[in-house]
Each structure stands twice: as C-alpha cells, then as structure tokens.
Amino acid sequence: xxxxxxxxxxxxxxxxxxxDILAQNLRRRILSGDFxxxxxxxxxxxxxxxxxxxxxFRAAAQLLVTQGLLRQIPNRGFMLPEFxxxxxxxxxxxxxAIEGEAIRLIVLTGGIPPLxxxxxxxxxxxxxxxxxxxxxxxxxDFHRAIIAASGSARLKRAxxxxxxxIELLLVQRQAFYGTAEEMALEHERxxxxxxxxxxxxxxxxFKEHWEDLQIKLLDxx
Numbered sequence: 366x367x368x369x370x371x372x373x374x375x376x377x378x379x380x381x382x383x384x385d386i387l388a389q390n391l392r393r394r395i396l397s398g399d400f401x402x403x404x405x406x407x408x409x410x411x412x413x414x415x416x417x418x419x420x421x422f423r424a425a426a427q428l429l430v431t432q433g434l435l436r437q438i439p440n441r442g443f444m445l446p447e448f449x450x451x452x453x454x455x456x457x458x459x460x461x462a463i464e465g466e467a468i469r470l471i472v473l474t475g476g477i478p479p480l481x482x483x484x485x486x487x488x489x490x491x492x493x494x495x496x497x498x499x500x501x502x503x504x505x506d507f508h509r510a511i512i513a514a515s516g517s518a519r520l521k522r523a524x525x526x527x528x529x530x531i532e533l534l535l536v537q538r539q540a541f542y543g544t545a546e547e548m549a550l551e552h553e554r555x556x557x558x559x560x561x562x563x564x565x566x567x568x569x570x571f572k573e574h575w576e577d578l579q580i581k582l583l584d585x586x
Contacts, residue, residue, distance in 0.1 A: 468564065478510035
C-alpha cells in the first residue's frame with residue numbers, strides 16, 4: 366500500500382491543455398457576470414480577448430456547453446443561457462427534490478460536511494465588491510458538499526447534470542444580497558438546521574432557501 370502511495374507522490378502532474386485553461390477562464394468570466402443572459406460569445410472577439418485560435422475557443426465553449434454554462438445555437442454560435450419563468454421554476458424544483466433527499470440522509474448521521482463549513486467561511490471573508498465568481502463558487506461548493514455528504518452516487522450524478530444551470534441562477538442571485546455577510550449568515554442557518562438532527566426542521570429551512578431564490582428571480586423578470 367505504501368509503495369502505491371510513494372508512486373502517487375512521485376507521479377508527474379497531469380498537463381492542462383490550452384482548451385482546459387480557456388474553458389476555466391471563460392467559466393470565471395461567466396460566473397463573474399461579464400456576459401448578459403442571451404449574449405453571444407462571438408468567435409472573433411473571444412479569440413482576440415484571449416489570444417487564442419478559433420479552434421481552441423470552440424473546443425472550450427463546447428466543454429462549457431456540456432456543463433450547462435453555454436448553449437450552442439446552430440449557425441449562430443455560443444450563447445449564455447437566458448432562463449424564462451418556466452426554466453427558473455423547473456431548475457429550482459428539481460434542485461429541491463435532489464437536495465431534499467440528500468438532507469434526509471445527512472440528518473440520520475448528524476455529520477456536517479467540512480467543505481460546506483469552509484464555503485461559509487469564504488462567504489464571511491468576502492465582499493460583494495470582490496470577484497463575484499468567488500461567491501458563486503462558495504455557494505456552489507456549499508450545496509455540492511451537501512449532495513456529496515449524502516453518500517449517494519446517483520444523487521451526485523443527478524445534481525452534477527443540473528449544476529451549471531444552478532450556478533447561472535446563483536450569479537443572478539448575488540444581486541439580492543445586501544452584503545456577503547448576509548449570504549454567509551443565511552447558509553449558517555442551513556447548517557444549524559442540519560445540526561438539529563430533525564428532518565422536518567432541516568427540510569423546511571432548505572425549502573425556504575430554494576423558494577426565496579425562485580420567487581426573487583421570478584419577480585426580477
């Protein structure tokens with residue numbers, strides 16, 4: 366066993382391709398709110414801004430399509446998704462169903478995922494004037510940790526298929542927080558509900574969290 370660990374420690378780092386690097390940069394820009402819903406990421410502009418080839422841009426954009434962060438429109442290119450009322454309701458409803466089942470499994474053990482607590486600390490240390498993508502990532506990491514703590518591979522797989530669209534909704538959600546501290550306190554209340562070891566208490570807290578997002582996004586429209 367130790368020999369395997371030694372081999373892992375001496376292993377060469379996996380090289381990151383130009384496509385992966387560009388996809389990460391575009392993802393960061395999307396989650397920072399650099400692009401508006403419905404906006405096209407034009408090949409020429411993106412290639413110029415990122416000093417890359419059209420082939421690399423399209424490969425990176427296609428990767429983000431698989432993550433739900435972009436949509437490819439035939440003969441027009443890549444566009445940031447624009448969610449209508451039905452989309453908002455459907456995404457938040459499905460998210461609630463998946464996360465609700467994860468909560469049921471977590472309250473049985475009473476264990477709070479460390480990554481969820483770390484995400485709350487990031488929120489406490491942030492400001493809304495800082496990189497918005499950092500707050501969106503912290504929000505995503507909190508809920509991703511809740512799903513992972515369920516121990517269900519199927520729940521994690523179902524949630525990962527929806528995660529890109531959830532992140533885009535969370536970008537819009539930032540406008541509803543007065544401060545990053547407010548965001549941190551809201552997620553601390555969710556942690557407290559899990560520590561109650563009472564499913565109905567935790568389920569109600571998370572349900573309020575989901576429905577608040579849905580209502581505000583719909584009102585915004």
